[in-house]
Amino acid sequence: MTVLLKKPMHRRALLRGLLQGAAVTLPLPFLDCVLDERGEALAATGQELPIRFGTWYWGMGHTPGHAIREKRQTAPGIEFLEETQALAPYASQMNFFGGFGMPLDGRSNYTHHTGWVGSRTGFVPQSAADIPATTLDLIIADQIGTTTRFRSIDASSAGIPRENYSARSAESRGLAEISPVALYTRLFGPQFVDPNSSDFKPNPDIMMEKSVLSAFIDSSAAYAKTLGAADRQRMDEYFTSIRQLENQMARSLEKPAPCEACKLPERPAEPPAERLANVREIPNVIETHKVMAKLLAMAVACDQTRVFNMVFTDNFANVRRQGEANTHHLLTHMELIDPNLGYQPTAFWFNQRCSEALATYLETLSGIREGNGTLLDHSLIFASSETNYAKLHTIDGIPIYLIGKAGGRMKTGMHVVGGGDPISRVGLTAMRIMGVELRNWGAKSLQTSKPITDVMA
Amino acid sequence: MRRPLRFVVPALIAGAWLLAGCAEREPPVKPAPPSMRRLSNEQYRNTIADIFGPQIIIAGQADPLIRTDGLLAVGAATASITPSGLEKFYGLAKSIALQVVSAENRGGEFACRPENPTGPDDVCARQFFSRVGRLLYRRPLRPSELDLAVRSANQAATVRRDFYLGAAASLTNLLTTPQFLFIVEETEPDPEHPGRQRLTGDAKAAKLSYLLWNTTPNEALLDAAERGELNTASGLRRAVDRMMESPRLETGVRAFLDDFLRFDQFETLEKDSVIYPAFTVKVIEDAREEVLRTAVDLLLVRNGDYRDLFTNRRTFVTGSLARIYHIPVPRPSGGAWNAYEYPASDPHAGLIMQIGFAALASHPGRSSPTLRGRAIREELLCQKVPDPPGNVDFSKFEAADTLGKTARTRLTAHRTDPACAGCHKIMDPIGLGLENLDGVGQFRTTEFGERIDPSGDLDGHHFADAASLGQAIHDDPAATSCLVERLASYALGRRPADKPYLQYLDREFAADGYRVPGLMRRIALGPAFFAVGSTADPPRPVQTASLSAPHAESLETTP
């Protein structure tokens, strides 16, 4: 049995008690005793694997009454109905959160926007383009993502790079990778250092590059002092970004700890021109998602990143079936409800595909064995949408799944009923499980300090 | 090929002289602090091509800008760079630097030769970085910046045992510094207004060059700027006229139009291949180009009236476009462009009937009166349409007989339901005027067997069909004041809130026959263009350790 060796703990972070999520990028001497993320000594028997955090996004939510059977109060057991049947095999590995509210404090519900912003940042946006605060994945990444080559990775099978639900603000929102080949190149291309290769030698060219880069960063810092206040804030972001680049170089100069689960995947084939012209036709979206899921999972298994974000369909669900005039989104507004079925048949069909895709994602993660369990066991996946019932743009009861065992820190199998509590409780819970010790999170009516202890181990 | 603009500028100058006697003066604007605008992908490409040559291959692009106040160019002033964005910039920089020093290219870039090419050469490096650095930073390098560049090149050359690879390593970093990636407005004391600051000559050069040519200022312009020529009215006029006479003005005008008409949407445009088999990837490229060619032909080559954009029947099409427009072209293959003028009996006229407008403002599988109406309001008339409310109850619109007929019938509820009508009456009646064009811009007279009625009303101006809707836009004062507002915002890098300034430009635009080059010139020569206020507070030391973005402990963001 081989496990992922623990990375050296960063003393500065340790000394600060892991509060504030400050990002530290300077490597530190190896500590005599190897500690896990919380500063607790490891069990004598062995070392722990790092806990990873992932998000998964799908557009258009659920069809009420046909997705997850509602419950009166929190209890074990999730009942999957027709729309989400594909997820039933994972019932014991997840928690479902329903019935949480999104109080807007007088703000408008910016359709297909407020829902995801509120649930992922704890803040209500002031306009349809506003992202008022950092999404939870980046808060987590600032804490756990500093020792890997990438602090986080964003991928999307929805074919729209801009639609990425990981951001620090509207202006600071990276592009999601929409091409499997480009994603592969970024993760496993020339910059990849195989953790299992026996003949690691720090590349002198990279050492030189890093040294030069560091000198330029210092010079830029001096330059930034000469700028106005507003511009200096944008420079902060620039420095965050360029320090991460420096960090990536530093990582590749260290001999990586071997990861048994890490196997260099095959480079995906270039998609045929036909598919590139129709990225948002649903069969292509499903195929792209499948390929990307494998790449992301392996990137995580190879410890290239510990935070990974996947978008299956975007918040306006611009996906469609060939030959049909309406996208998934338009269907949710225009399709008639079938009186016998009680729902919109084609919109429902799309929702089912979303459930299936999430199941595929989970299958991929649990297909990688690590230590005593699987990659999914050592991860926490936050799967969410921007609405509950898309037809009416409802943002009460937006469905969220927390999936995985988070290395034993999360109890699973629960259906948690929110009773109208702010949905930010779910995000706070996820962050606490990941070791981000925020006292409270969110603003105004979405501000909360109460994680959902029913699911915390 | 396009005719040169040589006739335009003298006409402008003559016109300007004629009006000099009774010319209005430009009202003052409240100046903004000096800005820092991130290069757009297009500007990045043009800049590299102009400094290092068009043979340099730039594969990939970084984070897009955010559209603010209707323009990406305004979003540039608040754009920053994400980690993945910077990673991409660094990758691009590395690739560019290696190409610059490659055996094929280095002869053109290095005026000197290293004494020993397998190691550092201080003198030659200094020469190279002094010249190239000035072009990259749009001002001479400061001694510390030059020293750093040379020192790094030397260090790298030693490790790599290659002068040129050393130079490439340093150049890679220069291309990743904020001084390059952002167009930073630097200021100096203004001798004519003691106590106040003005933009440096180099900063003015950059602002002019990115406005008129959408690229970095070249050596000639930087030389003129550093000689102080841009600080005098006559020197500035000379520089502006020279740049406007150049064919490169077309690049600048295209960049503005591309932003103004929101053509970034083309990058993610898709149409259903079963419903619209003729709408191929080639059509997407060609449709964008058609609008730009048509507009350039009207606004630049013919120096025409901007309003005619909405009624103009002269266009340029490829075979791919022609088969959607149902018109014949003598050169249907190979992507060749054919000049075409719609005869009087053809219903096509104006921008809003071009594929580049009608197909962009549609869904993948059908047209959309709402999207088109909104596009006309927001893009062409600068009128904001409120966002849809979250609590719309669509269950009212379920009657089966609303399906299968024309859009006008299907959207009845939009117009009659009080919750919807408020906003939809701003958009739908206009968009319905375009319903003769399907989701990709093909002309049709019926939909599902029912005859389409394209008549309507634009703020009191009745129209019978799309062509006359174009006429209604032509006649609407909001169209020209919108263009003025956008062009001024594009030039200044922010939306000027000063009504008197915009109204002044409106009046001059009208007096000038609504000619766009004249408007650009007027803006570039006016005091508002270079006006700069002070920075908000004195500089404070920057924390060099990286910080995560402010998060969430009880932070209240104020709008």
Place this chain on the structure above:
Amino acid sequence: MVVAAACLLLGGCGRVAPTAAPQTRTLGFVVRDWFTSVYDSKFADECPEGLTPSNDEIWWRSLPKPERARLTNNGLVQNLTRMPESMRRGPGGENVCLHPTVVHDPPMKTVEGKYGYGANLDGTLDGHATPKSCPHAKFTLPDGTPGIDNQMYRLLGCVYGWRKGGLPENNAHEGRGTSGLGMILIEVTGVTDPRNSKDVTVTFYRSVDQFALDGTGRPLPFSSYNVDIFPDGRQRYGDSLKGSIVNGVLTTVRGDVRLPFYGNYEFMHAPIRDMGLRLEIAPDGATAKGQITGYYNLAEFLYYEGGMVGHTSTADDCPALYVAGHELADGYPDPATGACTHLSTSFDVGAYAAFIVHPRDAGAGTRVAQARP
């Protein structure tokens, strides 16, 4: 609605003179599908003696057993591989497709069924001799219409490869689609109403431009095609017929027309006598389908058939075909010999709306006349 470039009247454009009265317009089509009209039944009932033996079979049967074994390695050599051998079975080693009279093969099996597609070309109901036709049997349309002349079908209907789905037609179809060779343009001028026009002129050209195809390989309607001209500006084709459109169906009178043809790597100038076109135009004007009927020149056809390379897949036999073709020919007797020189024929045609561009339309301005419904 279908519109096309009107031919500008500068110096004329071949034989077409669309001296349009006010308000007339032009329709254009490019032909994509061209298939000989054959009537196949599932069990080949129309061939009571079975399908006709192929060249390979005849050759094979003619060999003594030891020769068979030697030349075909005991039957292991594929038909295709032994085709050169099997073709050069003339007494002097001649290729029997190029020299079909040097051997006498058993007679072809030809169609003996009742039904066939086509038109009544000779005006009789029983196929008796007329000044321009030889005695022959007639077919009935599947809908019961009697008096149909289609000797081409009678000749080919029991040849394996000429039945539906066979190689020569499909290979030719593919080749035309990808190469852009042999594309027929049909121009209809003098149209007052695209669904009903009493007096129109239909002219046939060849296209220089290739098909523009959609993602599934079908041509995109409303593309533009330049007509083929000689260097001195004359049309290479350009034969016309008068016609009319009734309820969207275009029909022409009969006349002699030369059409461009390309198929199976061969070019022909297929002259068809008494040719008539019937084309049903779809209501949206984007597509049309119909038939071309007339008398096909026998010698041209035999030349084409003989020159094909796919004899193995076609399973024809040139010497027998030669004899049968001459026996079945029913059109235009040779004045000297009295033997008929043409075969009555029918082709199923599929076309797409097109703009037909004449050379004088190209050039400065391209101000081309066009109106819309």
